[in-house]
Amino acid sequence: MTTRFLLILSFFLFPLFSSCGKSDSPVGNEKEDIDDKDPFLAEHPRLLFSAAEEERVRELMVTDPLMKELSVYLREEAQKLIGADQYPYKTGTSALLTAARDYVYRLITLSLAYRMFEEQSFLKESETILEWICKYPDWNKVHFLDTAEMTIAVSIAYDWLYHDLSPEIRQKAKNCILQHALLIALKEYKNGDEGSWAKRETNWNVVCNTGMSFGALAISEDYPDLAKEIIDNAVKYIPNCLKHFQPDGVCYEGPSYWEYTTMHLAMFLKLLNDNFKTDYGLGELPGISKTARYYVNTVSPSDQVFNFADSPEDYPVYKSPVFFFYSKYYNQPEVASWYRALIQKHVINKKENPKWHFFLCIPWYDNAPSTVVTPNKLQVFYGVNDIFVFNGDTAAGSLFLVGKGADPDMAHQHLDGGSFMIESEGVRWTDETGAEKYNLPGFWDYSASGLRWSYFRNTNQAHNTVTINDEIQYPLGRAFIKEADIQSEEPQVVLEMTTLYPNTNKFTRTFKQQDANTIVLTDDITLLSTSDIIRWSIVTKKTVKTDENRAILTSGDKKLYLTILEPQGAKFFTKEAETNSANEKPIHGFTLLQFEHSGERINTLKVKMSSIND
Incomplete structure (x- = not known):
């Protein structure tokens, strides 16, 4: 931390502290005379x-x-x-x-x-x-x-x-x-x-x-x-x-x-x-x-x-x-x-x-009136973990999607670069499996070889993202927003994810909103070897039905339709989510919807997610 708050708060609650001129100013403030301030609340409460x-x-x-x-x-x-x-x-x-x-x-x-x-x-x-x-x-x-x-x-x-x-x-x-x-x-x-x-x-x-x-x-x-x-x-x-x-x-x-x-x-x-x-x-x-x-x-x-x-x-x-x-x-x-x-x-x-x-x-109650604020179709929030949000509209079937970058070796992080949550008509279609037990051996070891990354919930295999050769994302890598086209009629955000995958020369993940009901997810991946196997995956609690390159997630009378647009010939399959060891917290009710692709160095994986069956 480069900024230090060298405060001399000698004007305190009451006259027990004498005034003392000026204090060094923290970021964002010009220097202030502490002794010019009104006395603070000497009485309880x-x-x-x-x-x-x-x-x-x-x-x-x-x-x-x-x-x-x-x-x-x-x-x-x-x-x-x-x-x-x-x-x-x-x-x-x-x-x-x-x-x-x-x-x-x-x-x-x-x-x-x-x-x-x-x-x-x-x-x-x-x-x-x-x-x-x-x-x-x-x-x-x-x-x-x-x-x-x-x-x-x-x-x-x-x-x-x-x-x-x-x-x-x-x-x-x-x-x-x-x-x-x-x-x-x-x-x-x-x-x-x-x-x-x-x-x-x-x-x-x-x-x-x-x-x-x-x-x-x-x-x-x-x-x-x-x-x-x-x-x-x-x-x-x-x-x-x-x-x-x-x-x-x-x-x-x-x-x-x-x-x-x-x-x-x-x-x-x-x-x-x-x-x-x-x-x-x-x-x-x-x-x-x-x-x-x-x-x-x-x-x-x-x-x-x-x-x-x-x-x-x-x-x-x-x-x-x-x-x-x-x-x-x-x-x-x-x-x-x-x-x-x-x-x-x-x-x-x-x-x-x-x-x-x-x-x-109750004591903090704010009854200030507010006009309705309509958010942009795409909003981005930058930080250690970049976050982006796609907003549809108020019509039935409109999609809401929120996704993220990653900085895995920071506190409480998972290997979840590129993961996202998508919702329509009140139904959440993709899920997170939650936090693992904090007292597991090595749980707080964020190093590249740390035991933290041996626990299923903490790995990319438990998130809505990509796995290559069944390996974890690199814990010392990072995913961040590379581009964001907010003003377009079809807004999109591009994540740079290459450093999370040491077996790639290039990895970008692009989310594009085609309309209020449809988002297309594209992974552009250049591999080091044609023998590498790419696995695309999402996690869901909903009922899943697959048919070749199409999958339908169902909850009551609501549905989300997924279609593999690229590569040709790729087929969806499902498997039950399971922990990596008996020591981990049991995991129940999560289905992994996946497809795999291999044999090429330059790869494009493109999936359409829509609330409309077209």
Whole structure:
């Protein structure tokens, strides 16, 4: 990371810090006088939702129809939490992380419900949870994500309920934040190397630094110097991760980690702005202002998510309040409009409770009106993983396709260069098999010979792309958008994939939208040897019927038709997807639709995918 944030945040919460002139400016900001800024929120609550913001929320609960429904839902869900079983202390697995995330949900929900409805049962249950968590001997510092999320949970309840908590519970919570989190963090900032949770370039950085900032601000009146040091370091190191969002907001770690990272970033930016009246340039880093629009535009018309990288199978669309935060922060009302519709459809109508941070959608609610934005037929989003999206139209049978490049040796990546998801009429036709078990031997070895690439789900053989000689894509190669013709009536995007295939002199994959119902996929491959065997493949859960060069995918009364246009004589066949070893997570219900070609050095594989049987 070349840009360093040398911040001297000596104007802190209150007069305990004296003014100090100027600080070095982060990217995107001119130098600012810290001592010219308004004092930040010296009183509790000061985390994410101030007392001054309550009046607006209460008004919206009366005047806004969706907000009315959300307030009813909040009370209902808070009542369900009364008397719920507590999590026993366990480490060594994901048990404590699971507990921490549920406690984030419980304490946001209960604390917010108490602030909105002033029912004592919500306060008492919050105290019960805090007392239980504070009995834990630690918050599993060896897996610091657990510590970070537990700190967020306790800090929010401590801050939001500060004036009503019993003195005993308040003291216990403060001590745990200090002992189980902040003192440990200070040592890591001082001694941790570039692989430390505090300084690395992945989601851990943003999540853990945000968690420590919650704790620091929650108890800062008692430990101002410690709090200053925590905030200084968090602002300094979070850009190590954020640099990978440039230029268009893509999170290379996949949609599940996009959600994890951007939600915690949103909370961190809110903490900074509420308390210092600035984000010290973090919100202006390249790609951050575009990231919510990127996500929204890659979700299919039926709310399907292209779950690439280590994202779970059947990963649902994210229903987090992060969209309200970014819509307001960057004046993107269409993002808020999209999210309101999502909440109404999935949460209010279907009662799909996303949990975790969900009820922050109430204090962050954005009711800004938006005009309908019609996307281009082809959209491209550049980044570590280039992403492209083909949009059809609103007519029946219109195709939606989202595909990707690749940089396999980055965190959470698969050998999936050229893979894609295609949908029509609410049916997803191509699938991803999801993430493998994280505790398999060598799972985190991204080197060319790493064991990570021995597991089926992580290889190109489990994705919608090409395999040559039954070999994996080269883990140190890359696929990226070489050309994109966005303005054409028949838009197309060309992926350069040669370095993923060492047995080729040339490999490009071209997606072309012939019309709203038809996309043609062309692979131009120059091999080193005529004996090499090329296998084209897609992964699907749908019923498959093959007939020579044609295949039909069926789901109910919906169909997708595939036709091999080139090479002549190629025939589709199917096989069941299987793991490479008994240690891997079982895989069921996935069919591989494939064809093979060999005998030529210069090859063109062309497949038409259409919702129309012509």
